[in-house]
Amino acid sequence: MSILQTENLTCVYGKGTPFERTAVDNVSLSIEKGGITGIIGHTGSGKSTLIQHFNGLLKPCSGRVLLDGKDIWEGGKIMPGLRFRVGLVFQYPEYQLFEETVYKDISFGPKNMKLDQNEIDARVHEAAELFEIDEKMLAASPFELSGGQKRRVAIAGVMAMRPEVIVFDEPAAGLDPKGRRAVFDIIGKYSRNTGCTVIVVSHSMEDMACIADRLIVMNHGSLFCHCPVNEVFSRAEELTKMGLDVPQVTKVFSELKKRGLAEDDNVYTVGQAVASIMKRLGKKGGDPAC
Amino acid sequence: MLKDITIGQYFPGESVIHRLDARVKLIITMLFVVMLFAAKGFFSLAVGVIFLIMAYSLTGLSPTLVTKSLKPVVPVLLVTAVINVFFFEGNEIFRLGFISITDGGLINSAFMLIRVTALIAGSSVLTYTTSPIELTAAIEKLLAPLKIFKFPVHELAMMMTIALRFIPTFIEETEKIISAQKARGADFETGSIRDRASAVVPVIVPLFISAFRRAEELALAMECRCYRGGEGRTRMKQMKAGPADIAALIITFVFLACVVLIDRMN
Numbered sequence: 001m002s003i004l005q006t007e008n009l010t011c012v013y014g015k016g017t018p019f020e021r022t023a024v025d026n027v028s029l030s031i032e033k034g035g036i037t038g039i040i041g042h043t044g045s046g047k048s049t050l051i052q053h054f055n056g057l058l059k060p061c062s063g064r065v066l067l068d069g070k071d072i073w074e075g076g077k078i079m080p081g082l083r084f085r086v087g088l089v090f091q092y093p094e095y096q097l098f099e100e101t102v103y104k105d106i107s108f109g110p111k112n113m114k115l116d117q118n119e120i121d122a123r124v125h126e127a128a129e130l131f132e133i134d135e136k137m138l139a140a141s142p143f144e145l146s147g148g149q150k151r152r153v154a155i156a157g158v159m160a161m162r163p164e165v166i167v168f169d170e171p172a173a174g175l176d177p178k179g180r181r182a183v184f185d186i187i188g189k190y191s192r193n194t195g196c197t198v199i200v201v202s203h204s205m206e207d208m209a210c211i212a213d214r215l216i217v218m219n220h221g222s223l224f225c226h227c228p229v230n231e232v233f234s235r236a237e238e239l240t241k242m243g244l245d246v247p248q249v250t251k252v253f254s255e256l257k258k259r260g261l262a263e264d265d266n267v268y269t270v271g272q273a274v275a276s277i278m279k280r281l282g283k284k285g286g287d288p289a290c
Numbered sequence: 291m292l293k294d295i296t297i298g299q300y301f302p303g304e305s306v307i308h309r310l311d312a313r314v315k316l317i318i319t320m321l322f323v324v325m326l327f328a329a330k331g332f333f334s335l336a337v338g339v340i341f342l343i344m345a346y347s348l349t350g351l352s353p354t355l356v357t358k359s360l361k362p363v364v365p366v367l368l369v370t371a372v373i374n375v376f377f378f379e380g381n382e383i384f385r386l387g388f389i390s391i392t393d394g395g396l397i398n399s400a401f402m403l404i405r406v407t408a409l410i411a412g413s414s415v416l417t418y419t420t421s422p423i424e425l426t427a428a429i430e431k432l433l434a435p436l437k438i439f440k441f442p443v444h445e446l447a448m449m450m451t452i453a454l455r456f457i458p459t460f461i462e463e464t465e466k467i468i469s470a471q472k473a474r475g476a477d478f479e480t481g482s483i484r485d486r487a488s489a490v491v492p493v494i495v496p497l498f499i500s501a502f503r504r505a506e507e508l509a510l511a512m513e514c515r516c517y518r519g520g521e522g523r524t525r526m527k528q529m530k531a532g533p534a535d536i537a538a539l540i541i542t543f544v545f546l547a548c549v550v551l552i553d554r555m556n
């Protein structure tokens with residue numbers, strides 16, 4: 001069943017000025033309930049603009065956005081409680097922290113939902129646990145933390161609202177490889193534990209191959225394709241033309257296949273690569289999942 | 291949205307007005323203000339308005355931009371107009387309780403309205419067609435004589451450049467923070483005045499933090515490039531006034547003279 005749909009969604013910035021620009025152009029897509037959907041596209045392809053329509057931060061210039069089959073702008077007014085049902089974590093979310101303590105900052109969202117104190121407390125601790133934020137850190141000021149820690153606090157602040165759909169814009173931007181993996185691990189764990197629909201915007205094909213079930217590819221504001229990960233990466237040539245790339249190991253394997261050294265070229269993660277090599281050597285090993 | 295505020299925004303272009311020397315444009319704008327305030331009657335004011343329309347049509351910008359620049363000041367304009375209605379003597383047209391509406395009041399208020407509207411539209415011609423960098427460079431040049439009195443002209447111009455440079459950045463940043471807090475359910479539109487005042491905190495705090503961060507980064511970047519103030523500093527783009535600039539100045543003076551003459555004759 002699809003939970004989030006767009007119908008002919010179009011967004012034009014600066015309409016009527018010399019700076020007019022169509023950032024999202026006639027995009028129709030439908031995102032299934034549960035699982036992780038990735039959105040990729042070159043810089044300026046309209047990813048951030050697209051996702052801001054999902055929770056009604058931007059109003060479509062034309063077209064509709066549907067949540068659970070209902071238009072979120074029914075009658076020109078935003079669906080009540082939409083922002084709590086569709087959570088959005090902005091790029092560099094650490095710049096939105098403002099409270100005196102980490103605890104207060106994470107509870108900002110739940111407080112806006114007008115939950116009672118016990119519930120708020122439970123949610124803050126649940127989110128904090130997921131991100132390995134301990135009591136000491138909860139009592140600290142968010143401005144004393146490191147960049148990666150701030151990022152985790154900011155993401156926890158949105159997760160604490162327990163939205164049905166949660167959208168991440170470049171959640172790992174500017175983090176080191178270890179930090180990236182930690183963030184994606186948490187997102188994966190969150191998706192599996194709660195069964196929520198997760199949408200992740202990212203530039204990194206490697207990360208996407210690892211975490212996403214399906215991919216939405218944007219190109220110059222239009223939808224290029226929306227299909228399972230392996231189908232996307234099998235169109236390597238078109239992706240390269242759009243300024244995107246397939247994962248490194250996929251490239252290695254398609255070369256290997258050309259030379260008759262590997263059977264399959266639909267290998268997207270290091271785990272799959274290891275499994276494929278082991279199979280060829282007649283051994284067991286590797287992790288086809290990731 | 292904040293983005294819709296076009297006051298002070300620059301629209302790059304290739305028109306005659308765009309290519310005029312920034313100093314000349316600045317002087318012409320000041321002369322235009324003088325023109326508006328020298329005008330005593332509707333006829334002379336009309337000359338100023340014609341001058342404005344002429345200048346605007348030469349910029350090649352879309353006419354809707356004028357309305358955009360005026361939109362934020364509409365409340366101010368209306369209040370000015372209404373107050374002016376009461377403050378001038380004349381023949382009473384009708385009476386609302388103790389308030390009497392006179393023809394003099396109405397005429398004066400219309401006059402003020404046109405004058406202030408023209409003033410704002412006129413100064414936006416300057417900012418629409420002149421980049422902030424050019425504008426501050428022009429101010430620096432025009433104020434240069436004040437250096438004799440140890441007035442920090444260069445520092446002032448640099449401060450203005452930086453301030454202007456960061457206005458769009460901070461508008462963008464503010465919008466981003468507002469969006470991020472809205473995504474966490476912050477409500478800026480409804481609630482009592484107290485609620486709304488406290489709703490600003492989640493926006494102000496991150497904005498200040500980022501302003502200080504940017505200021506520090508900028509100071510460091512300037513220092514790394516050996517910025518030492520105005521002394522001995524030269525410009526890559528030298529400003530040169532050409533025939534077009536002289537012609538523009540002459541036209542402006544002709545209009546100014548018309549305004550004064552028309553008023554003299556009446």
Ligand SMILES: Nc1ncnc2c1ncn2[C@@H]1O[C@H](COP(=O)(O)OP(=O)(O)OP(=O)(O)O)[C@@H](O)[C@H]1O
Pocket residue numbers: 013014021022023041042043044045046047048049050
């Ligand atoms: N607030 C805005 N006002 C005007 N134009 C905008 C605004 N936000 C984005 N744009 C323009 O819309 C286009 C799409 O921008 P968007 O931020 O959605 O791209 P993106 O795919 O998220 O890029 P990136 O990968 O760099 O984050 C860009 O060309 C951008 O210049």
Ligand SMILES: [Mg+2]
Pocket residue numbers: 047048049091169
């Ligand atoms: Mg983006």
